[in-house]
Amino acid sequence: MWKRCYHWFNERFDLPKIQKPINDQLTKPLPGHISWFHTLGSMSFFLFISQVLTGILLLIYYHPTQKEAFESIKFITNEVYMGWLYRQIHAWGSNLMIIIVFLHMLRTFVTGSYKKPREITWILGVLLFVMTVIFGFTGYLLPWNQLAYWATTVGTEIAGAVPFFGEFLKTFLRGGTAVGGETLSRFFVIHVIILPWALFFIVIFHLFCVRYLGMSTMDKVGEEKKVKEGQGVPFFPHHVLKEGIVLFVLLGVLITLSVFSPFELGEKANPLQTPHAIKPEWYFLSMYQVLKHFPKSIGIFVLGLAPLFLLIWPFLDRTPQRHPSKRPVSMTIGILVVLSLVIFGVLGWVSETRIHVFGKTYDVDMYGKPHLVPAQTPPVQKDIAP
Amino acid sequence: MKEADMNRSGEKEISRRTFVDWVIKGGLLVALAGVLYPALSYLRPVMRRGAISEMEEVGGVNDIPVWGGKKVIIGGSAVLIIRTPDAFKAFSAVCTHLGCLVDWDGQKREIICPCHAGIFDLNGRNISGPPPRPLPVYTVSVINNKIFVKV
Ligand code: FES
Numbered sequence: 001m002w003k004r005c006y007h008w009f010n011e012r013f014d015l016p017k018i019q020k021p022i023n024d025q026l027t028k029p030l031p032g033h034i035s036w037f038h039t040l041g042s043m044s045f046f047l048f049i050s051q052v053l054t055g056i057l058l059l060i061y062y063h064p065t066q067k068e069a070f071e072s073i074k075f076i077t078n079e080v081y082m083g084w085l086y087r088q089i090h091a092w093g094s095n096l097m098i099i100i101v102f103l104h105m106l107r108t109f110v111t112g113s114y115k116k117p118r119e120i121t122w123i124l125g126v127l128l129f130v131m132t133v134i135f136g137f138t139g140y141l142l143p144w145n146q147l148a149y150w151a152t153t154v155g156t157e158i159a160g161a162v163p164f165f166g167e168f169l170k171t172f173l174r175g176g177t178a179v180g181g182e183t184l185s186r187f188f189v190i191h192v193i194i195l196p197w198a199l200f201f202i203v204i205f206h207l208f209c210v211r212y213l214g215m216s217t218m219d220k221v222g223e224e225k226k227v228k229e230g231q232g233v234p235f236f237p238h239h240v241l242k243e244g245i246v247l248f249v250l251l252g253v254l255i256t257l258s259v260f261s262p263f264e265l266g267e268k269a270n271p272l273q274t275p276h277a278i279k280p281e282w283y284f285l286s287m288y289q290v291l292k293h294f295p296k297s298i299g300i301f302v303l304g305l306a307p308l309f310l311l312i313w314p315f316l317d318r319t320p321q322r323h324p325s326k327r328p329v330s331m332t333i334g335i336l337v338v339l340s341l342v343i344f345g346v347l348g349w350v351s352e353t354r355i356h357v358f359g360k361t362y363d364v365d366m367y368g369k370p371h372l373v374p375a376q377t378p379p380v381q382k383d384i385a386p
Numbered sequence: 387m388k389e390a391d392m393n394r395s396g397e398k399e400i401s402r403r404t405f406v407d408w409v410i411k412g413g414l415l416v417a418l419a420g421v422l423y424p425a426l427s428y429l430r431p432v433m434r435r436g437a438i439s440e441m442e443e444v445g446g447v448n449d450i451p452v453w454g455g456k457k458v459i460i461g462g463s464a465v466l467i468i469r470t471p472d473a474f475k476a477f478s479a480v481c482t483h484l485g486c487l488v489d490w491d492g493q494k495r496e497i498i499c500p501c502h503a504g505i506f507d508l509n510g511r512n513i514s515g516p517p518p519r520p521l522p523v524y525t526v527s528v529i530n531n532k533i534f535v536k537v
Contacts, residue, residue: 150486154501157485175431177462178480182431272457272464274486276500292502295518296483352502366502366516 029232030239031217037111038215038239039246040104044128045203046247047097050254051135052196054090062142064188066181069144070268077265088258094136096254098283101132109313109334112322113216119314121209124202126310131199133283138191140281144184149269150278152187153179161296162304178271221320277352286341289348292366441527441534448531450474455490460537465524466490466497467533470508476524476535477510483517497521 009015030038061080063072076083105125108114114122141152156179160170175182217224233239280288287306291299309316317330324331347368355362355370362370400408442460450456450469457466457479464479464487477497479487486501496513497506504515511520525536 150501154484154486160485171431171433172429176433178464180462271459272487274489274500278486278501292516 025211026236028211028214028235029227029229030215030235031227032232033218034215034233034239036242036246037107039243040100040107041210042243043246043250044097044101044104045207046250047093047100047254048199048203051090051093051097054086054093055192055196057086058090059192064142064184066144066184069142069184070265073143073265084262085258088262089254091263092254092257092261094139095282096250096257098132098136100250101129105129105310106334106338110324110331111216111218112324112327112330114314115216115221115317115320115322116314118209118213118216121206121213122314123311124206124209126307126313128199128202128206129310130307131195131202135191135195135199136281136283138187138195141179141184141187142191143265144269145266146269146273146275147266147278149179149271150274151280152183153274154278155280155284156183158291158296158300161300163297163300166297166300180271216322218323220322223320279348279352282345282349285348286344289344289351289368292351441536444533444535446532447528450533453492453495455492457487458535460535463537465535465537466521467526467535468497468508474526474528474533475508475510476526477506477521478524479521481517482512482519482521483515488521 006015058076061072061076061083063069073087076087078084108122108125137152137155141148156170156173159173160166162169171177173183173186174180175186214226217227219225279285287303290302293299294302317327319327319330321327350364350370351366351368353364354373355364361373363373364370444458444460444465444467445456450467452469452471455466455468457464459465466477466479466488468475468477468490477488481488481499481501481504483499483502483504486499488497488499488504488506491498495508497508497510498504499506499515499517502516504517505513506517506521507513509520510523512518527534527536
């Protein structure tokens with residue numbers, strides 16, 4: 001049977017000729033230092049596939065209108081068989097994807113893999129990261145609940161602070177003066193049509209670059225030794241096996257989180273009532289926190305620089321070394337950036353909440369500064385002077 | 387430049403082929419722009435603005451107690467109406483900081499924003515917190531015990 005199929009196709013396409021490059025790719029040896037950290041890319045890819053599949057399933061029952069969006073998600077969660085599971089996997093998948101894609105970028109940064117000749121691979125990667133975040137932002141609105149509605153209001157308002165055409169941009173994104181049905185449609189189209197396809201093609205291009213240029217070694221730029229046949233780690237089965245194991249674990253984590261820590265749907269969006277202390281999703285928290293310290297337009301400028309720096313990073317860091325221990329400057333910059341992301345993120349997380357530490361209660365203000373609440377004050381007197 | 391493109395005095399001359407080439411390229415470009423422009427303008431949101439001077443009725447005088455407030459949506463934007471003992475006031479309810487909707491606190495007689503603790507006074511002026519500008523003020527008229535707001 002198999003033979004006859006092969007024969008049938010072989011009469012039409014020159015199969016051995018097609019097979020050869022595929023085999024070459026499969027057996028291609030990878031540099032010896034390839035480790036578990038080099039599976040982050042395939043993990044991102046796996047999550048993307050998972051998002052596409054669960055996304056398609058959700059689309060079957062989802063209605064992207066102001067009137068029905070919330071109800072249709074509720075329907076998916078409560079009525080449809082396994083609907084809750086797919087919604088949760090989709091929601092958790094998006095969060096994990098942002099973490100994994102970020103870690104992937106971090107790994108590339110640490111191993112200096114973005115250096116010549118792989119600048120374009122890095123740039124495409126940064127684009128993919130940014131798109132993943134936009135995926136998160138646009139998808140967040142679709143359930144049309146209170147948090148989503150107001151997070152989007154604040155998010156698009158920030159776009160409005162862009163100098164000169166901010167106001168236009170804001171209206172353009174919202175499709176009107178306020179977040180409403182038009183915004184939902186726009187975000188929906190971006191989320192389910194534009195981004196998936198754009199991402200798909202960029203991923204292909206990105207993977208092509210990775211394969212064509214070969215995995216980066218730890219050698220100096222320009223002195224990279226080509227891994228010879230029989231040396232290093234064979235892509236198949238060694239590395240693929242590693243990837244398989246990682247994907248298996250990832251799938252387990254994804255489903256465990258979905259089952260044991262589901263996302264709440266909350267209340268339906270109410271354009272007349274802002275919930276208290278509205279915050280963006282966790283991956284925007286650090287940016288959001290930074291924004292609080294600046295007047296809006298300057299804050300935008302500062303935030304806009306970050307992705308720009310990421311994009312042109314290979315052209316800023318021109319030292320030939322790849323090994324992290326030989327690149328003190330870029331490693332310091334990297335560590336500082338990650339640290340500040342974490343610190344501002346945590347500050348943003350606790351800001352405007354009431355926290356309990358060691359039996360004491362603190363009201364945290366919007367800048368993340370805690371103010372001690374005296375032991376037996378009547379509840380929530382919000383603006384007690386420090 | 388090929389020899390054929392030169393005339394006798396040695397100046398450059400565009401050959402027929404180059405000329406046609408340019409015409410085709412230019413034509414394509416124009417066609418592309420012609421397609422792109424409507425496509426882009428298609429994306430521009432349709433903003434239905436009512437006649438500017440139009441007054442919108444937002445309810446009867448007795449809907450709002452003294453020192454009470456009410457939020458309504460007029461022409462797609464949220465408006466906060468406050469009743470003081472001697473007048474009605476209307477402000478845009480959209481906080482000038484990041485666009486959250488402000489609330490009226492009747493006890494403290496302040497307009498407060500739930501997002502970053504921005505506070506505005508009875509005249510819509512930002513008095514504390516991050517909001518950079520006062521709230522836009524709208525005109526309110528009371529006619530036959532009905533409240534009208536002009537946005
Ligand atoms: S949005 Fe009102 S204080 Fe920030």
